[in-house]
Each structure stands twice: as structure tokens, then as C-alpha cells.
Amino acid sequence: MFTQFDWVAALRTSPILMALVVCSVVTFAAVLERALYFRRRSADPHRLLRELLTHLRGGKLDEARFTCRSWTHPFGAAALSVLERAGQSLAAVEEGLQIALSEQKLQLERNLTLIGSMAAVAPLIGLLGTVWGIMRAFHAMAASGSASPAVVAAGVAEALLTTAAGLVIAVPAVMVYNHYSRRISVMLTASENQARLLREVLQGGAAELSESRTDDAEVSRIHSLVESSRDAVPGKA
Numbered sequence: 001m002f003t004q005f006d007w008v009a010a011l012r013t014s015p016i017l018m019a020l021v022v023c024s025v026v027t028f029a030a031v032l033e034r035a036l037y038f039r040r041r042s043a044d045p046h047r048l049l050r051e052l053l054t055h056l057r058g059g060k061l062d063e064a065r066f067t068c069r070s071w072t073h074p075f076g077a078a079a080l081s082v083l084e085r086a087g088q089s090l091a092a093v094e095e096g097l098q099i100a101l102s103e104q105k106l107q108l109e110r111n112l113t114l115i116g117s118m119a120a121v122a123p124l125i126g127l128l129g130t131v132w133g134i135m136r137a138f139h140a141m142a143a144s145g146s147a148s149p150a151v152v153a154a155g156v157a158e159a160l161l162t163t164a165a166g167l168v169i170a171v172p173a174v175m176v177y178n179h180y181s182r183r184i185s186v187m188l189t190a191s192e193n194q195a196r197l198l199r200e201v202l203q204g205g206a207a208e209l210s211e212s213r214t215d216d217a218e219v220s221r222i223h224s225l226v227e228s229s230r231d232a233v234p235g236k237a
Helices: 007-013 015-041 045-057 061-070 074-084 090-108 112-144 149-202 216-228
Strands: none
Touching (some): 045 074, 045 149, 061 074, 074 149, 090 149
16 A cells, blocks of 8 residues: 555645654654663762762762762762762752752753654644645545545545654654653652762761661761862852
């Protein structure tokens, strides 16, 4: 059926089908960009927390900050915000953490709205093409003065093609949108949880990660080291 269909003629005579082709290209480009982006930003936040605790136990604050900046996972930015506000009030640390997470969320959600829009708009464009095509088919039937199926079938088949094309674009787009929305939620939640563990360590609480534990003496030492170096943090007043 599709091998005998004149695709070039359909694209030439149907601007709506051409619009769907453009939508498919835009959707594919956005999905590919997000796939590469999330692959680059994927990492293990637990591993980063272990590295940070190791640096802090050794008093290597600059190395800890450099590690945060070098990690592409959102926890890197969240941990850096906690480190730079160590020694401040709990409200200040919490505010800085939420700002860092919000900035990371904006970066992670870039182009995701475009994919969601294509998933919602493509079927509607396809439906518009179907309605337009059926109108053209009935117009051709009226012009020929014949109501035979042979006159109407070709026009109706061409009209239904736009709905099929819209669904072909929308279904994968919805799946990709839901997948990346869930992935963003998991990344941000993990980043927030690990950042709160780091905050508890810096503020004198006890933190456990896997089989390692920071005792009270190490916590106090880490806290005093970070607090004494606050003036050396870049960008702080």
C-alpha cells in the first residue's frame, strides 16, 4: 500500500503533511540532543559524596570544591552550594541549596517542553490534515458528479495519512517526555538527599554512606576547617 503511494505528490499538495515532516525533524533533533545531554550528566552521586568526605577529612577544601565543579551531575552544584555556605545559618544553607537545585532543574528541562509540545500538537495537526483532506475528497466528488468509491477512496486515504503521521510522531514523543521527566525527578531528588547528608556532616551531625562513617571528632574538624575557609571561597563577600 505505502510502496505505491506517491509521497512526493502528497507532500507537494498537502502543506499540513509538510508541517508534520517538520515536526518530526524537530522532535527527533530535540530527543537526540536530550539523550546526549543526559548521557553526559549521568553520574553516581554516592561516589561524589564519598570523594567529598575524603577530601574534607584531609582538610583539602580546594580539592573538594574542584571536585564539585568538575562533576556534571546536579549533585555537584548542590554540594558546592552547601560547601560555600558552611557555617552560615540553616536557613541560608537551605536557601542556597534550593537555588542551586532550581538552576539545575532549568538546565535539565531545556528542550523537554518542546518534546512535550510536539507530543500534544502533532495529533491535532494530523487531525486537521484529515479534515482538510476529506473536504477536498468531497469537493472532488462533487466536481466529478460521481459518488463511486473509486473517486472518494484515494482522497480519503491521503487524508487519513496525516492522522497516522501525527500519531507516529506523538507516541514516541510522549514516551520520551515521560522517561526524561522521571529521570530529572530522580536526579534532583538524589542530589537533594546527598546534599542534605553533606550539610549534616558540616553542621556537626553524623552521616553514614555505605560502610563508611564520619565520627564526631572528624565532623567537628571538618566543620571548623570549612568555616575557617569561608573568606577564601570565590565569589563570596
